[in-house]
Amino acid sequence: MAFATHSLYFDDVEVGQEWESAGRTVTEADVVNFAGVSGDFNPIHMDHEFAKTTPFRRPIAHGLLVFAIGSGLGVTCPPMRTIAFLQVREWNFKEPLFIGDTIKLRSRVLEKTLRGRGRRGEIVWYRGCYNQEGKAVQDGILVTLVEGRAGRRTAEAPALAATEADGMAGVCGPRFRTGRLFPTRTPYPTGRLPNSAETTQSLRMRLGGRARMGVARRTAGGPTHTLTPHLPTNPHRRPGRTTHPTPRGPLVP
Numbered sequence: 001m002a003f004a005t006h007s008l009y010f011d012d013v014e015v016g017q018e019w020e021s022a023g024r025t026v027t028e029a030d031v032v033n034f035a036g037v038s039g040d041f042n043p044i045h046m047d048h049e050f051a052k053t054t055p056f057r058r059p060i061a062h063g064l065l066v067f068a069i070g071s072g073l074g075v076t077c078p079p080m081r082t083i084a085f086l087q088v089r090e091w092n093f094k095e096p097l098f099i100g101d102t103i104k105l106r107s108r109v110l111e112k113t114l115r116g117r118g119r120r121g122e123i124v125w126y127r128g129c130y131n132q133e134g135k136a137v138q139d140g141i142l143v144t145l146v147e148g149r150a151g152r153r154t155a156e157a158p159a160l161a162a163t164e165a166d167g168m169a170g171v172c173g174p175r176f177r178t179g180r181l182f183p184t185r186t187p188y189p190t191g192r193l194p195n196s197a198e199t200t201q202s203l204r205m206r207l208g209g210r211a212r213m214g215v216a217r218r219t220a221g222g223p224t225h226t227l228t229p230h231l232p233t234n235p236h237r238r239p240g241r242t243t244h245p246t247p248r249g250p251l252v253p
Helices: 028-038 063-073 149-172
Strands: 018-020 082-093 102-115 120-130 136-147 179-183 200-207 211-219 222-226
Touching: 028 063, 063 082, 063 102, 063 120, 063 136, 082 120, 102 136
Parallel strands: none
Antiparallel strands: 018 102, 082 136, 102 120, 120 136, 179 200, 200 211, 211 222
């Protein structure tokens, strides 16, 4: 899974910008499920009869449940390419949240610090959870690590290199069954065939361990490979016989 295309980079936000999320109503199922996950079965959250004896007169949601819901709302408020959650500098639990209450998250950029030569950066946020009456239930200061646009360019570099390699392979021709061709010159740009002045290209060739050099030519009628191996002189060879090796199978362009 990757970041959405509309997710913002570190470079896309400025100090002082603010956002407000959509609303999220806290249900009794949320409280029960969080109690099961966290193991916090405090009767102030779970026991309605006990809650009547407390100053709140009814069960309240877990404080960390509200924090977790606020964290989830922060994923789209704003949508950032967040790499890591670094720090909770401070967090204040101001008001109780009851079952059936609706909260919204408000975010504001307080500070920005560039890291990794622009590949990432730290952002200091103000985050506040507000109920349906506009009262701050919880708020504080958080720090996240966000991807920068320089990191995107670094990630795209291997893909660009692979594209250039594909262009080289298209010019240098196929592999042979008995050897492999290696270019000794800069390949032609991707998608461009050589012109009349570029019909010959020197290639290194490994063929049966004996041939050392070959020449590959492209003609106007289509790609054709002509091999001219250069072999060391053999003073003991018998007259009338050649020591030039013959590639097994046709040379496919």
